[in-house]
Amino acid sequence: MTQPQSITFFIDRCLGNKCIVEKLRSAGLTIEIHDEHFAKDAQDVDWLPEVGKRGWVVLTKDGKISNNCLERIAVARAEIKMFTFASQSLSGEEMAEILLKVIVKMQGFVRKHPAPFIAKIYRDGKISMWKDSETLTKELEQ
DSSP: OOOOOOOEEEEOGGGOOHHHHHHHHHTTOEEEEHHHHSOTTOOHHHHHHHHHHHTOEEEEOOHHHHHOHHHHHHHHHTTOEEEEESOSOOOHHHHHHHHHHHHHHHHHHHHHSOSSEEEEEOTTSOEEEEEOHHHHHHHHHO
């Protein structure tokens, strides 16, 4: 039986908290960080295509991405799989703990749902689809 392909998570600049990166890496996850690949002031619409090409799964708490039409179109075009925190008021420590609690669920979600998508992670560990592939693709066509 073949092993499922490993998933690389890309930590958006707004989540680039050392605590999150260290905890996820120490749990054995493959993590890439925004500032190791892109300029600090890179716009989301500029880095999303590159992250999409590399097949990385985006972790963010940037509410703008899910609310800004141009950024959602960039997510759709780049075939991005994205998780965003529903709450903007979590500390780095809280986000790290939530991610560690739901990482297996997230990996299953990534394997089950086609790109692009934007899913929300809740404080209680629930994950729900916010914009699925069909919805994002329709936005792209409008």
